[in-house]
Amino acid sequence: MSELALQAEKLDAADDLAPLRNRFVLDDVVYLDGNSLGALPAHVPDRVADVVRRQWGELRIRSWDESGWWTAPERIGDRIAPLVGAAAGQIVVGDSTSVNVFKALVAAVRMSDETRTKTRTKTRTKTRTKTRTEILVDATTFPTDGYIAESAARMTGRTLRAVTPEEVPAALSDRTAAVLLNHVDYRTGRLHDLPSLTAAIHEAGALSVWDLCHSAGALEVGLDEHGVDLAVGCTYKYLNGGPGSPAYLYVRRDLQPRFDSPLPGWNSHTDPFGMSPSYTPAPGALRGRVGTPDILSMLALEAALEIWDDVSISTVRTKSLALTDFFLRCVRAYTEPGRVESVTPERHGERGSQIALRCPDAGEVMRRLITRGVVGDFRHPDILRFGFTPLYVTFTDTERAARILSEELA
């Protein structure tokens, strides 16, 4: 056994999170694709079966009340809240990430119309309302955010400008209505500086919309602490909610009265069963709801989130960094220098929970890795992407993945 393999065993033995692995359905595969689809928590199948057989099959329509179906979006939102540093009452679950980006960005632009700009003349300070004409979007974003931002800009009569997160501070002006950014870059795994970027956006009088798809469940987000305005995220990656489980929308409490949804479905009405022909939005986070929630997908997610009852995000983050550090160390030890290049930052403060390695034959290498039981994914055109879910990935997995990778690269 190599020294790194021995060290992996020691690290696993000292890992407080190690027992959690047994709460997931896993096999001999080294699963480093939890940042695409999280593994199945072992208790979820029975819970889903109960939802189907008893709640739907036996109680039928009564389950909207008796099984808590109707309140699931806000109840599950409150379960996600502590994982992203939010107090209760600010998150609802439902719809896809793309749909939530649309809600958040349009609402942010509309709020920016109400943002007053102070101008000082010789004798006094005048407050005036000025339309902010521009939306900034992360040029390195997962594509759907950019497509949806384009639509939000078109439908609110704004222009859209793509800039990298690094360029945001210089691009901000009193024309900026809202900025849509990714907390962690889906391709490179780079973690962006949410606190300072949010502060810069606020300094310019604009609103921030953060996409947390690749950070929630892997590292601290601190939405409330850093004064983020709106945020969205998916639940099927580090939150293990299942394939296509519903996304979520965070609207900071003090902004909720001004949240003006472009998708004001009946589930966001203050009295949905009053069947009024005129729309009056519900108070609070509920106005982020739209239509009837997809209960099977939603309650699978609710069950999956129970894993977090006994886990702190800071412990998860510590292990995540230890795993990615160890992976990089093993890759460097095992692989010919220059064969792959890590595009994920070395600095912990700039790293999410994945390692992205660039090599010209990445597509073919990933295909071979998968046949050998190491599952990551390929991102066009030349990225090998390995996601590390601290709830179930071990250091032994990590060493094995690096070793098999080096064999396939040789």
Added chain:
Amino acid sequence: MSELALQAEKLDAADDLAPLRNRFVLDDVVYLDGNSLGALPAHVPDRVADVVRRQWGELRIRSWDESGWWTAPERIGDRIAPLVGAAAGQIVVGDSTSVNVFKALVAAVRMSDETRTKTRTKTRTKTRTKTRTEILVDATTFPTDGYIAESAARMTGRTLRAVTPEEVPAALSDRTAAVLLNHVDYRTGRLHDLPSLTAAIHEAGALSVWDLCHSAGALEVGLDEHGVDLAVGCTYKYLNGGPGSPAYLYVRRDLQPRFDSPLPGWNSHTDPFGMSPSYTPAPGALRGRVGTPDILSMLALEAALEIWDDVSISTVRTKSLALTDFFLRCVRAYTEPGRVESVTPERHGERGSQIALRCPDAGEVMRRLITRGVVGDFRHPDILRFGFTPLYVTFTDTERAARILSEELA
């Protein structure tokens, strides 16, 4: 046994659809709320269990290809297509009804911009493009359609006018961009004349958007035959897809190249894994997709739709009318004249698959009915609503419901 009860037994004995009841999980309850949440098909729990345990738990990310997750929205759309009279390749499943109303109505308005108006001068026929400034919406609609139509109007710079379906022909003009109508009224059960209303809308050069929530799975729709432009519907009523199962969107084939979605998520991109920063819509119905589909809810629906392999909609419609006729007959025989008033049309051509009875104490009456095992629902302020799903409601159920209703009304 009363004569009507005897007759119910005879009608059940002669019912070709009677064996289908065993394919659903039902108990002693008379379930007349399938127009709110369809009953559970008996084979669905095992299918969902397989999706969770094997497809998610064992295959994990591979299921996007190997279990056909990625293509589920259009594959399931093609299963729904024959039920609403559409050829394959025109329907995708996903998102809620509300979200699909938004997509359909905004896209319809955008298409109307391209509709040319012919004007004749003394010497020649001139073709010019004119912005159509008005959206018409069914004033009697289920509220969410009205709320979403208001948003669609606001975001496309149109005005919205609510008119009853009967008033539509007179309200149409060369200002009309699009008309959003319900095929069957959720409250009264009135079936609107889709062929003639669609023809009138086309005559005015406008586009029709039909909401099929209360007709699909209960009666013939004939989307292709009648040249409907766009349509949406839910799948958890007469299609028995499960609580909050995803809705669908129909875009007539020749309009698909002009379908310009307000929610252009990455799932509607022509090359979604190319990760291009610029959006190029997929050809065909796929451009109605948005984000990652909610696989558990979606594949439960797919399983539920297998029931329809052996059933024709025309047989279902025939039984539906026989059931509602028989229910009205029993109610009249058992109940003091004037105690309830049916607001559902007598004429078959104007009736959906429900009976709505008005009485001042409807809320209290429905509560008592439910405790006695007859489940319908109450619609504010004074409607008792009874839905008849021909796949599993029997004539014996129907007679019993009317009898117990009469006792509670006495």
